[in-house]
Amino acid sequence: MDVVGFGALNYDRLYNVEKIAAPGEEVAVKEAWESPGGSAANTIFGLARLGFKTGFIGCVGDDNFGRVILDNFSGEGVDISSIKISGGKTGTAISLIDKSGERTLYVYSGANDELSAGDVSLDYVTDAKFLHLTSMVNEKQFELQKQLVEKIEGVKVSFAPGEFYAEKGLDNLKPIIERSYVMFLNRREIEMLTGRDYSEGSREFIDAGVEVVAVTLGKDGCFVSSEKDSYLVNAERRNVVDATGAGDAFACGFLSGLLTSKPLHECGKLGNAAAGGCIEKFGARAGLQDKLKG
Template identity: 30%
Template sequence: MSTRADRASQPASGRVVVVGSLNMDLIVTVEAIPAPGQTVLASQTRRACGGKGANQAVAAARAGAQVTMVGAVGDDADGAALLDALAAEGIDVDDVLRSPEPTGLALVTVDAAGENAITVAPGANHACPPAHVTATLRSLTAADVLVAQGEIPAESIEAAARAASAAGARFLLNLAPAIAVSPGLWRHVSLLVVNEHECAWLLEGLDHEPSGSPAARLAGALGVAVLVTLGTDGSHLVDRSPGTPLDEALPAFAAPQVVDTTGAGDAFVGALAAAWCTGHDLPDAARWGAAAGSLAVRASGAQGGRATPEAILAVLRDTSEPSER
């Protein structure tokens, strides 16, 4: 079994394989997100493809990677629509199960400032067994980047982690939403990506240094590379691996107009994975992710924005302005 340091030293020019959720999003646009007990009228409603796993797969494909999706959808119209949309992006969907459970559904409320509140009904996403994950990942190679998120069961995440470790592939875990996982998972993780709230939740259950940044404390407690996204303040990347220490504050990039923040974090993760598997080092891959996130907020929907390599490079050329999101 390879170590994280071994995986970091291996050349990167493979696929992005995403093990994760696929949802149909029901999006309502309102002036302000309702408070508890409050009823508001929506100005617009629409359906769109989503799910953190599918969003990240789409972002990785648009950023130039070869992408395979592993997960589950229902044997229903929403499931068929999701698979058709992924295939149209050039994503391999042969390893997506068709389940008797209904396709996952996300209720997304977006306010006038582009901020959102999301409720997810997992449906078929929780019907993708670890055995299916293990079987579909037998083709992993050391050049691949495997991505998983918190919208699938912990057992499936852990099956993916073990498969990545056995193949020598890099395992990027976006633990969003933050869920409980076994302590043994962390030895298989190459990079943990969380936002500041998920980072705080994880730190609550760990022994960690009393001082230092949250990213540094989490990296020290778990023994993995950690990237904490900080919205308009950019992100913080910490890796204490022997021979490759990193502690970098990375910028966010300005969006001229924020339309919808839904899926911006997924665009970040997907583009990061794409850059990482095609030869960029980790800090540079994180900058690609930040640029893709900036592009994502300029369009509506969790898979909005066209963060192609050309568009990402255009954003990276201008780092002078602070982010608007």
């Protein structure tokens, strides 16, 4: 196994609107879209599309949304043997995307909250080269992730905290950060966690033991760094339709570079390429590609 993901499994409902409504205001929906989602899930789906062997740890409900999520994974070749099916409702996420491509997100965690330690096989994780972690709403699953990274030897941890985990603060995330090989953040998240800009903030994570830090900078590309090197990698201009899942796609492209032993700068280019394809389509997965050109 190349990469195992561990994060939320949600069914996404996306609504394209002229603008985000103010309190009491009524705004028409121009277009609606539904798709399986979840941050780590999107990254794992993208890696499978690129031909890597992937699996996932998570939980869905025994309902139509859960079945769609599982079928979507299976259709792309993702191993679903470690995904629990519970009696609860599958998690859902509602995204409102305005004409500039920016979004507002509402999340119902649902069955994601029912994942417990007994549902996670250490053998399944230790068979992988990377464990890719992203945020989950419930504190129990956050604690489970922290416990898991302490138990796995020889597996590189990839961590994309997102804004939800960034709000927990640096001290609460340290058990995962100190075990991480690579971290993925955007400009806002790294400033939230360190109080510094992306360059100085990246150095703080490197000093904490993280081998590689990749910070996405929107239209400006990304800043990638390690102990020895750092690069500002420019992105090609793209027609932004929807920014949903751009960071997840970036992580997919970047990890594909790490898995094939590409240089740091090339990993950044692959991340930019994957994110660029993503934002040109509506939804987090429609623009994911089966080949990337760095």
